[in-house]
Amino acid sequence: MEKHATIADDQPAPTKAELKKLRKLEKLRAKRAAADELRKKCQRDHLKREQNFAKETEGRVFQDWERMCSDVRLADVVEEMLQIKQNLQMVFDRKNLCIDRTLEERDEMEDIYSRNLQRIKRLIDCYLEMHQYFVTNLAKEYVEDREDRLDDFRQEVVMKLHIERRDRLRDRKTAQLEALHGDIQTVAQEYFTKILHPEKEKAFRNLYEVDLVSGRIIESNRAKIRELNGSIKLLNKRIIQVEVAGTRKIITKRLLKRNLENDIDTHKREMKKLEVQHMERMKALAGEVFHVQKHLNQLVERGKQILRLAQTCAKLECVDDRDYFKKRIDQGHVGDAGQVAEFEFFFDKINRVTAINVLLREERDKLAENNAELQRQFKQFCQVTGGGPEANLNALKPVVRGVE
Numbered sequence: 001m002e003k004h005a006t007i008a009d010d011q012p013a014p015t016k017a018e019l020k021k022l023r024k025l026e027k028l029r030a031k032r033a034a035a036d037e038l039r040k041k042c043q044r045d046h047l048k049r050e051q052n053f054a055k056e057t058e059g060r061v062f063q064d065w066e067r068m069c070s071d072v073r074l075a076d077v078v079e080e081m082l083q084i085k086q087n088l089q090m091v092f093d094r095k096n097l098c099i100d101r102t103l104e105e106r107d108e109m110e111d112i113y114s115r116n117l118q119r120i121k122r123l124i125d126c127y128l129e130m131h132q133y134f135v136t137n138l139a140k141e142y143v144e145d146r147e148d149r150l151d152d153f154r155q156e157v158v159m160k161l162h163i164e165r166r167d168r169l170r171d172r173k174t175a176q177l178e179a180l181h182g183d184i185q186t187v188a189q190e191y192f193t194k195i196l197h198p199e200k201e202k203a204f205r206n207l208y209e210v211d212l213v214s215g216r217i218i219e220s221n222r223a224k225i226r227e228l229n230g231s232i233k234l235l236n237k238r239i240i241q242v243e244v245a246g247t248r249k250i251i252t253k254r255l256l257k258r259n260l261e262n263d264i265d266t267h268k269r270e271m272k273k274l275e276v277q278h279m280e281r282m283k284a285l286a287g288e289v290f291h292v293q294k295h296l297n298q299l300v301e302r303g304k305q306i307l308r309l310a311q312t313c314a315k316l317e318c319v320d321d322r323d324y325f326k327k328r329i330d331q332g333h334v335g336d337a338g339q340v341a342e343f344e345f346f347f348d349k350i351n352r353v354t355a356i357n358v359l360l361r362e363e364r365d366k367l368a369e370n371n372a373e374l375q376r377q378f379k380q381f382c383q384v385t386g387g388g389p390e391a392n393l394n395a396l397k398p399v400v401r402g403v404e
Contacts (some may be wrong), residue, residue: 042111045102051099058092084374091367101319120303127296134289141282 015120040106044106047099047103048105051096051103054092054095054099058089084378087367087370087374091371116303120300123296123299123303125291130292134285139288
C-alpha cells in the first residue's frame, strides 16, 4: 500500500488502540490477498488439468479409430464413422479453444482487477486522511468556540443578575422615599394648620423662600468662583505648555480619549465582521467536506461496479469481442476527456457476449442430440456386427460439457 503525505503537520499521533486496529486491518488485508492469490492459482491449475484431460481423452478416443474404419466393410458405415469422428473432433476443438481462451485472458483480467483495487485503496486512504484532518481541526475549533461562548454566557448571566438585583433595590428605596415624603408632607401640613398660627406660617414661608434665594445666589457665586479658578488653572497650564513646548500641537486628554474610543469602536466592528466571516467560512468548509465525502462514496461505488463488470466480461469475452471493440476504438469511440467510455463498453460487451453465449448453448444442445443419435446408430451397428468394440466405446465415451 502506498504511503501518502499527511495533509497537516500538526495532526496528533495515533494512540495504541488505533495502531493495534491498523495492524489488524493490515493483517486482514494480507490474508485476503493471499487467499485471492491461492484461489486464482487453484483455478488456473484446474483449467490446466482440464486441458490435459481433454487432450488425453481425445488421444484415447481417436487412437484406434482409423483401424476400426479400415476393418469395416460397408461404405455407408465408414462414412458415418468418419462423420462421427469429425463431430467429436469439433467438440474437442471447441472445448480446448474455450480453455485456451480462458487461460490467455485470465492474466489480463487479473491485471485489470489489481489496477482497480490499487485505485480504490488510494481513494480510501486519501478519504481517511482528509476525514482525520477535518475531524481534528473542526473539533479543536469547536471546543475553543464553545469555551468562548460559555464565558460570554456566564458574564451575561452575572450581569443580568446584577441588573435585576439593582432594579429591585432601586424600586424598594424609591417606594420607601415616596412613603417618607408623603409622611413628611402630612406631618408638616398638620403642624402648620393645627399648631402654628397662619401668620407664623406665612413668615416661615417667606423666610424659607428668602433662604432658597440666598442659597441659589451662594451656589451661583460658588459656580462662578469654580469657573474662574478653572480658567485660571487652564491659563496657567497653557502658559506652562507654551513655555515648555513652544508652538507644538497640544493633544489634550479629551482628544486622546476620543481617539481611543474611536479605535475601540473600530476594533469591535472589525471583530464582529471577522466573527461573521469565520462562521461563513466554517459553513462553507463543512459544505465542502460533505461534497468531498459524497464524491468519494460515488467513486468507491463506481469502482465496485467497474470491478463487477470486469469480472463478468472476464467470464464471457472472447477473441472476436476484443477485435470488435478494438475496431470501435479505432473508429473514434472516446469520451469527452479523451478516455474510453468504460461503462458503455462493458454493457456492449455483456450484451454481445450474452447473445453469443445463447447461440453456443443452442448449438451445444443440438450437438448433444446429434451425439445421442450417433451413439444409438453405433450401438445398432455393433449389434449387427457382433458387439465387438461397443464395450471399448462406452469406456472411452467423452463427457460433453457446455460452454456457460
